[in-house]
Amino acid sequence: MISYSHKEKALCKQIYDELIKAGYRVWIDFDQMHGNVMDAMAQAIEQSNTVIICMSEQYRKSNYCRAEAQYAFQRERKIVPILLQKQYKPDGWLLFIIGQLLYVDFNKYEFPRAMQMLHKELKVESVVETHTAPVRPKENTVVAHSTAYISPPEILRSSIVSENILEWTQSRVQDWLLGHNLRQLSRLFTDCDGRSLMYLSKYINNCESQQVLKVLEADSLRRINESISLIELSCFHSLMHEHKKRLQSMYSSNT
Structure with a gap:
């Protein structure tokens, strides 16, 4: 309506x-x-x-x-x-x-x-x-x-979606972010595919937290004119941690 x-x-x-x-x-x-x-x-x-x-x-x-x-x-x-x-x-x-x-x-x-x-x-x-x-x-x-x-229009989804985040397209990333109610991050990460998310997660883990927040805040204000949501960022960090563990499990089972 x-x-x-x-x-x-x-x-x-x-x-x-x-x-x-x-x-x-x-x-x-x-x-x-x-x-x-x-x-x-x-x-x-x-x-x-x-x-x-x-x-x-x-x-x-x-x-x-x-x-x-x-x-x-x-x-x-x-x-x-x-x-x-x-x-x-x-x-x-x-x-x-x-x-x-x-x-x-x-x-x-x-x-x-x-x-x-x-x-x-x-x-x-x-x-x-x-x-x-x-x-x-x-x-x-x-x-x-x-x-x-x-x-809403019919949403055509593949019955099998790759669990390997490195294979995700930009569209798959958007579905994943919105599916976890990370709406602000979906706007901020419009051009990201799965591999980009992994690089970003690695950057967040390896850099000082205050520096990460400062960079993300500046990028968020520049791109979508909104302050970064710490709640969404925390959820994103937790979800990415789970995907990393899943990737490690996949690679270890193949060796």
Whole structure:
């Protein structure tokens, strides 16, 4: 489901078109809602697993947008915030809803790059989501509202995935990072394959921790404009340690 203000209709139409091209099944109506508005909004959220919140000043001021976002929050739906307005910083109730969630800035990045980042955020959920059927409005209710119901595309995965990290492609690395909920690192390590991860892990182990943090922090601010997450970095370090032990076991069994 996409929740947005009609002031951002043009950009949201672009996002909608790209989701369709990527294989998502999307129901959307860009006109204003008529009939039993609250019932239709509640039904839409209840039948959705993910809510994309399109942040702007107009969105924050809209009572309908606020009702959508708050109901999605109460129903514990996955929330993916994106920023559509230049120089706008979430505040008030909107800041409370998104909390510390990472958001995709469609002003900072070129549109193709921003869509790539949005796909990554949706991809985490799409691994386990089932298809969401379009909402059927109640009789005599005309649904014409700024929402979209999104079902993820089929993810084609090989039934056999190499456990040897040295053989992983960039795509496999992204799947692995997102599968372990390391979303920030998936953005930071966009161009890394499995061998690159091993080199990075070796660098982290062999260098002084403060030096490593300083370098990674600078790289994170430069590439994605975010401070490095120590929690994600710690999880990454632990996971890589397990892969190293697995590699050593594989090589020892072959000798």
